[in-house]
Amino acid sequence: MLFFLTFFKSYSQSIITGIVNDEKGQALSGATIIISNNTSSSILAYDISNSLGEFETNVNDISSSLILKVSYLGYTTWIKNIYNKKQQIEIHLVPSTENLKEVFVEAKIIQQHGDTISFSVAAFKDQKDRVIADVIKKMPGIEIMPSGVILYQGKPIQKYYIEGLDLMEGRYNLANENISADDVSKVQILENHQPIKILDSLVFSERSSLNIKLKKKLTISGNAELGVGFSPLLWKAKFTPMLFSKKRQAIVTYQSNDTGTDISRQIHNFSSENSDNNASIEKTNWLGLTRLSKPPFLQELWLDNNVHLASVNALQQIKKDVILKLNVSYLNDFQKQSGSSNTRFFTPTDTINLLENNQNKLFTSNLQSKLIVEKNTKNNYIKNNFEVNKYWDSQKGVTQLTDASLEQNLSNPFIAVRNKLQLITTLGKQLVDFQSNIGYTNTNQDLEVIPGQFLNLLNNGKPYPKINQLLESIRLFADNSASLTKALKQFTMASKIGFSIQNQQLNSDLVMSENQQNISPDFINRLDFTASKGYFENVIQFKSKDEFWKLRLKMPISMIHLKLEDENYSNNRALNRFVFEPNFYLQKKLTAFWETSIAAGLNYNYGNVRRLYSGFVLTNYRNLNHYNAPISQQVNQIYSGTISYRNPIKQIFIKGAYSFSRTKNNLLYKNEIDENGAVILEAIESDNFINYNNYSLGGSKYFKKIKTTIKLNARYNQSNQKQLLNNTYTNVENNNIQLNANLDAEIFSWLSSQYIGTISIYKSSFDKIKLQQVTTNKQALNLFFYLTDNQYLKCTNEYYSNSLSEENASNYFLNFSYQYTFKQSNIDLNLSWNNVLNTKEFINVYSNEFSYVESSYKLRPSQIVTSIKFTF
Numbered sequence: 001m002l003f004f005l006t007f008f009k010s011y012s013q014s015i016i017t018g019i020v021n022d023e024k025g026q027a028l029s030g031a032t033i034i035i036s037n038n039t040s041s042s043i044l045a046y047d048i049s050n051s052l053g054e055f056e057t058n059v060n061d062i063s064s065s066l067i068l069k070v071s072y073l074g075y076t077t078w079i080k081n082i083y084n085k086k087q088q089i090e091i092h093l094v095p096s097t098e099n100l101k102e103v104f105v106e107a108k109i110i111q112q113h114g115d116t117i118s119f120s121v122a123a124f125k126d127q128k129d130r131v132i133a134d135v136i137k138k139m140p141g142i143e144i145m146p147s148g149v150i151l152y153q154g155k156p157i158q159k160y161y162i163e164g165l166d167l168m169e170g171r172y173n174l175a176n177e178n179i180s181a182d183d184v185s186k187v188q189i190l191e192n193h194q195p196i197k198i199l200d201s202l203v204f205s206e207r208s209s210l211n212i213k214l215k216k217k218l219t220i221s222g223n224a225e226l227g228v229g230f231s232p233l234l235w236k237a238k239f240t241p242m243l244f245s246k247k248r249q250a251i252v253t254y255q256s257n258d259t260g261t262d263i264s265r266q267i268h269n270f271s272s273e274n275s276d277n278n279a280s281i282e283k284t285n286w287l288g289l290t291r292l293s294k295p296p297f298l299q300e301l302w303l304d305n306n307v308h309l310a311s312v313n314a315l316q317q318i319k320k321d322v323i324l325k326l327n328v329s330y331l332n333d334f335q336k337q338s339g340s341s342n343t344r345f346f347t348p349t350d351t352i353n354l355l356e357n358n359q360n361k362l363f364t365s366n367l368q369s370k371l372i373v374e375k376n377t378k379n380n381y382i383k384n385n386f387e388v389n390k391y392w393d394s395q396k397g398v399t400q401l402t403d404a405s406l407e408q409n410l411s412n413p414f415i416a417v418r419n420k421l422q423l424i425t426t427l428g429k430q431l432v433d434f435q436s437n438i439g440y441t442n443t444n445q446d447l448e449v450i451p452g453q454f455l456n457l458l459n460n461g462k463p464y465p466k467i468n469q470l471l472e473s474i475r476l477f478a479d480n481s482a483s484l485t486k487a488l489k490q491f492t493m494a495s496k497i498g499f500s501i502q503n504q505q506l507n508s509d510l511v512m513s514e515n516q517q518n519i520s521p522d523f524i525n526r527l528d529f530t531a532s533k534g535y536f537e538n539v540i541q542f543k544s545k546d547e548f549w550k551l552r553l554k555m556p557i558s559m560i561h562l563k564l565e566d567e568n569y570s571n572n573r574a575l576n577r578f579v580f581e582p583n584f585y586l587q588k589k590l591t592a593f594w595e596t597s598i599a600a601g602l603n604y605n606y607g608n609v610r611r612l613y614s615g616f617v618l619t620n621y622r623n624l625n626h627y628n629a630p631i632s633q634q635v636n637q638i639y640s641g642t643i644s645y646r647n648p649i650k651q652i653f654i655k656g657a658y659s660f661s662r663t664k665n666n667l668l669y670k671n672e673i674d675e676n677g678a679v680i681l682e683a684i685e686s687d688n689f690i691n692y693n694n695y696s697l698g699g700s701k702y703f704k705k706i707k708t709t710i711k712l713n714a715r716y717n718q719s720n721q722k723q724l725l726n727n728t729y730t731n732v733e734n735n736n737i738q739l740n741a742n743l744d745a746e747i748f749s750w751l752s753s754q755y756i757g758t759i760s761i762y763k764s765s766f767d768k769i770k771l772q773q774v775t776t777n778k779q780a781l782n783l784f785f786y787l788t789d790n791q792y793l794k795c796t797n798e799y800y801s802n803s804l805s806e807e808n809a810s811n812y813f814l815n816f817s818y819q820y821t822f823k824q825s826n827i828d829l830n831l832s833w834n835n836v837l838n839t840k841e842f843i844n845v846y847s848n849e850f851s852y853v854e855s856s857y858k859l860r861p862s863q864i865v866t867s868i869k870f871t872f
Contacts, residue, residue, distance in 0.1 A: 014059040016082070018089035020049045020070060027053030028093060031072040035059055038067050038081060059084060109704060110140075110648040115191040117141075117648050118213075121184045124709075126752060128784050128792055128819075130828075130869075132184050132212065133176040138709045138744045139187065140700035141646060141653030142210075146296075148173040149270045152189055152208045153644055153655045154698055158272060159195055159209035166195075167249045167315045169327055169370060170271025174311060175251055177266060178240045179212065180871060183221055186213040198381045198424050198431065202485055202492045204543055204550050206587060206597065207272075219244040227259070227830075227867025234259050234865055241872075247317040256308045259865055260300035260834075263309045267329045267368065279437045279479055281389060281416035286471050286610070287447040289397040289408050290620055292339045292358055293855040295842045296778065297798050300834050301813060302842065302859045304336040325372040333364040338858040339841065345673045345851045346764075346771055347725045352673055354622075357400040365392040381424040389416045399621065406621055407450040416441040430486040433496075437479045444472045449621045452512060454678060457624070458523075459512065469618040470509045473609070477502040483537075492541040501532040504609045508617050522626075525615040526567040531607060534559045547589065554583040562607045562631055568614045575631045579604045596643040605634040611667075611683065627667070627683040635664040651702035663690045670724040671850070690721040708745040714738070725850055732850065735763040754782040762847055774845055774852065775803040790821040802845045804854060811842050828869040838862040 020031040031049040035057055036042060044066065045057040059066065063084055070078040075093035082089070109123040124138045137144045143151040150157045150172070160172035168175050188211040194200045195209065222241035228234065236257035243250045255263045295302045311329040318324050337360040345352040367390045374383040391414040399406040418439035425432055452458065452467040481498025510523035537556035542549065562575040583601040590596060614628040640659035646652070668686040673679050698713035720733040743755040758778040764771045778800050785793040794817040801810035817832040842857045 014061075014084050015056065015086045016045075016059060016066075016068070016089070017054070017056045017087075018091055020053045020055065020072070020091045020093065022075070023092060023094055025092075027051070028072050028075075029053060031055075031070055031093070033057065034069045034071075036067050036069070037061060037063055038065050109702070110651055112648045115193070117189040117191065117646075119187045119189075121181060121187060125181050126707075126746060127786055127789070128752070128794070129181050130871075131177055132179045132181050132187070135181050135184075136176070136187055138702075140651050140702045140709055140711070142187075142189070143711065144176075148176070148265050148268060150176070150210060152210070153646065153653060154657065154696065155208070156270060156272070157210045158193060158205070158207035159190075161190075161209060161211040162244055162249060163214055163246070164211060165249055165315055165323070167251065167313055167325065169325065169372065170269045171267050171313075171327065171329075172270065173268060174253065174266040174313070175212075178223060178251065178253065179242065180221055180223070182871075183214055183216070183219050184212055185215045187211075188213060195376075196381050196424065197376050197378050198426075199485075200378070202431070202487055202541075203494070204541060204552075206550075206585070214244055217246065222872050224870040224872070225867055227257075227865050229259065229863055229865030231861050231863045234863060236261065236865065236867060249315040251313045252311070254308075254310050258306045259863075260303040260305060260860055261307075262299050262303055262305070263307055264331050264333055264364070266309065267311060267331065279418075279439065279477060281387065281418045281439050281441055283389075283391055283414045283416075284441075284443060284473070284610075285412065285445075286443070286473065286617070286619065287410060287412070287445045287469055288620055289360055289395050289410060290341075290356065290358060290399060290622070291360065292337045292341060292857055293844050293846055293853065295800075295844060295857050295859075297780070297800065297813070297842075298796070298815070298834075300860070301815075301839075302857055304338075304860060305333060306335075307331070307333040321375050321377045323372075323374045323376075325370070325374065327368075327370040327372075329368045331364060331366050331368075333362075335362045335364075336360070337362065339856045341853055341855040343851055343853045346766065347673060347728065347850070349726065349728060352675060355402055358397060359399075360395065360397040363394045363396075366390065379426065381422070383420075383422050385418075385420040387416070387418045387420075389414075391415070404451075406453075407448075408621055409446075409448040411446040412443070413445075414441070414443045427484075430484050433483040433485065433494075435479075435481050435483075435498075437477075439475075439477050441475045442473070446470055447618060447620070449618070453618075453621055454624055454680075457680075458510075464512055466512075467618065468509075468511045470511065471617065472507045473504065475502065475504040481535075490542055490544060492539075492543075494537075494539040494541075496537040496539075497535070498537075499532070499534050501530070503528070503530045505529075506609055506613055508613070508615065510616060510618055521568055521615070523616045524568065525613045525617065527609065527613055528565040529607065529609050529612060530563045532561045549589075550585075550587040552583075552585040554581075556581050556583075560604075560606060564607070564612060564631060566612075566614055568628075573631050575606060575633075577604070577606065593647045594643070594645050596641070598641045599639070601636075601638045603636050603638075605632075605636065607631045622678040623681065624678070625681040629667050629683040629685055632683075633666040637662045651704065652699070653701075654699035656697045657695075659692075659694045661692045663692075664688075665690070668722065668724055670727075672726060684724070688722045691719065693718040706745065708743070711740075711742040713740040723850065730766045733765050735761075737761040750786045752784045752786075754780075754784075756780040764847060764850075766850075772804065772852075774847055776845065777801045790823055791819060793818050800842070800844075802843070804845045804852065811839060813837065813839060826871040828871075829866075830869065831864070831866045833862070833864050835860060835862045 020028045022028055029049055029051045033047045033055045034043055035045040037044060044061050045059050047055040047057050049055045061084060066082050066084050068080050068082050070091050072093055074095060076096040078091055078093055109120050111118045119139045121135050124135050129135050133144060136142055141153055159166050160168060162175060190209040190211060192205055193207060193209040194203060194205045220243050225236060225238040227236040236259050238255045240253040309331050314326045316324050340357045343354040369388050371386045393412040395410040397408040421436040423434045447469040448466060450466040452464040455461050455463060479500035481496050483494055483496035485494040506525055506527040508525040535556055535558040540553045542551040558579050560577045560579060564573040581603045585599045587597040611627050611632055614626060616624050616626040618624055638661045642655065642657040644655040665688050666685060667683045668688050670682045670684055671679055695716040700711040702709045715738045717736045720731060723730055723732050739759045741757040746752045760776045762774040780798045783795045787793060796815040798813040814836040815834045816836060820829045838861060839859055842859055845854050
């Protein structure tokens with residue numbers, strides 16, 4: 001009986017119910033009810049009040065009394081001792097106020113959401129930074145090259161967006177160097193970015209793009225600058241208003257200076273669409289003057305210019321999802337070059353020296369325009385791009401040789417027109433893609449050299465007054481295709497069929513003296529070259545559900561027909577080829593941070609007009625070329641592999657890459673170098689191979705506590721090929737090692753620094769004969785002293801040296817700059833003093849397969865410029 005009574009009491013239950021109200025008698029839903037033992041803190045039962053404020057709990061305990069606790073946010077907690085028995089309780093809670101403890105929330109410097117990595121601009125910006133380019137160059141994983149092209153993990157970005165819109169269409173320098181850093185909240189890297197929305201889930205991309213996130217939905221801003229200086233009289237002017245909103249964007253600018261700032265780089269086109277040589281409308285320079293090697297440092301120290309740039313870039317949404325873009329730029333640039341060069345030609349049997357003193361004047365005048373209509377949605381895509389580019393370029397130069405003086409004049413006009421159309425729409429459960437690319441280019445160049453050159457070849461060794469090279473090239477091309485794309489689970493199948501044709505005419509005459517008579521048929525070209533191709537391409541893509549595996553296999557088949565009609569060649573040349581050019585790409589994400597990829601491909605190149613003409617062409621005063629040979633044929637094998645690590649949490653980015661390519665040529669190019677350094681280039685039919693090995697390793701890290709970014713890069717390139725120099729066959733091997741270091745650090749609150757270091761080692765050899773090694777060293781250190789929160793002093797130190805120069809082997813430059821900011825009016829007052837030490841010239845060395853060139857470039861004198869900058 002005792003056992004039975006104990007068992008019954010141990011398992012007895014008490015049902016406790018009730019209702020929770022506020023002070024006004026209104027039911028409180030969501031109140032927390034907790035019942036515990038009064039001798040311990042263990043919870044015996046709990047419940048949450050319903051919408052009527054009611055609750056019900058079952059208590060299994062032998063204690064005679066319990067503790068009932070009711071809590072609700074914004075009300076004082078209700079606590080009471082109750083008997084352990086069945087009962088109903090009515091509870092009234094009283095409102096209360098409670099002071100929360102202070103909490104510090106620290107924004108993350110770098111965040112990742114899927115394939116988007118966001119960099120906080122505020123975290124990287126300091127007092128000296130004005131435009132967004134100043135901040136981007138500090139971000140780990142991102143590099144801005146001297147040309148302005150932006151690299152992410154060692155590869156050029158695909159698109160430069162501003163609030164998701166591609167206003168600049170590849171000419172993003174203008175935006176990058178003018179958008180105020182204060183207007184930007186984040187810089188985003190869009191990894192594996194597919195810019196065409198309808199293809200986003202079907203066709204993957206390994207390319208990355210960059211997006212600028214602004215602080216405001218509507219941003220109206222701009223900047224202006226006026227400056228003057230002396231030694232000689234100097235000026236600079238700039239006015240750049242900008243507008244950014246969801247439906248409208250615009251960047252308009254006028255810039256001018258004679259202080260050495262190269263503003264033409266702001267309209268360079270970095271779009272990957274220009275990489276297709278057959279459909280490119282980039283300007284081709286057939287003829288030219290012998291140029292001086294440009295120094296690889298601050299342009300304001302050496303560029304003698306007088307430049308004007310006007311550019312209008314506008315984007316307007318004209319209908320829902322339909323965008324109209326206009327990009328128009330006009331550049332007028334006059335540059336002077338003054339200096340000397342000592343060229344050493346190495347042949348298997350001799351070394352030839354050529355000393356030149358050059359005074360060049362370069363006139364650039366061009367108008368580039370682009371009109372685009374685009375619709376980019378998840379259901380369809382259409383983009384029509386109409387371009388017209390016109391150039392009015394010319395050059396003048398005087399070259400002083402050891403025993404003679406030469407005058408050169410070049411007229412170099414060019415015009416190009418192109419229309420590109422792409423249309424993608426749905427057809428049932430598959431996509432139909434139509435593409436068309438039609439274009440026209442024309443150049444008419446004239447090079448005059450006084451007195452005439454190549455006396456033995458052209459005039460039986462007798463002097464003559466002058467020689468003119470006249471050349472006209474007209475090109476028409478069209479490439480049209482249609483494709484079907486369909487998804488099969490994780491696979492995407494795309495089949496394309498198309499036809500392309502290109503016709504190029506080349507007419508050239510080499511004439512002597514005042515009578516403008518042709519020398520002989522050997523110096524005339526009348527070419528008509530037609531290249532047509534019918535092609536079928538099948539592409540298979542695979543992407544795993546977790547996106548850890550990505551595979552692409554391209555299998556294009558082409559029927560190529562080439563026909564060359566040449567008045568100077570005994571038989572018209574023709575070529576028919578059926579080619580298969582497979583391309584394989586595999587990407588594997590090893591972990592959340594590690595990724596690797598491999599690629600392999602085979603492609604064929606046939607017939608470039610620039611190496612097809614049989615009559616001689618004088619490309620500059622000492623180079624005479626002709627290719628009296630069959631149509632050139634190249635077979636290229638390319639293999640590459642990469643491994644990368646990027647950890648946004650720890651702000652570290654690393655990438656290593658290797659590539660190997662082997663090119664088989666049917667033509668070998670013969671260089672005949674005479675004792676005066678004149679070169680005659682000819683082509684002979686002989687199979688030969690060129691091998692390239694390229695290694696690269698780079699990494700960057702941001703140290704948050706010391707606000708420092710470190711970037712390190714190493715590259716090694718090796719090539720070997722057979723050449724024919726002065727009738728002697730030789731194997732030429734080149735090796736180049738380049739080491740780069742970049743440091744951006746905030747040392748103290750009043751001092752920050754930027755360091756850039758580059759060491760390059762170049763080795764070349766003929767068979768077993770090793771030529772002298774060339775080592776160049778570049779070191780630059782910028783120090784920023786923050787005197788107060790609105791003024792700073794900048795000190796720039798640059799050092800250059802090379803191992804080849806016998807005299808003036810090193811150069812040191814010192815520059816100062818002071819800036820005062822009027823905070824209330826957003827005005828910067830700047831005073832700069834360049835080339836403080838008044839260094840007169842810069843010695844530079846570079847090399848190619850069979851020559852060293854040591855050049856001396858005349859620098860700008862020491863100069864002082866004061867300017868005032870407005871931000872609005």
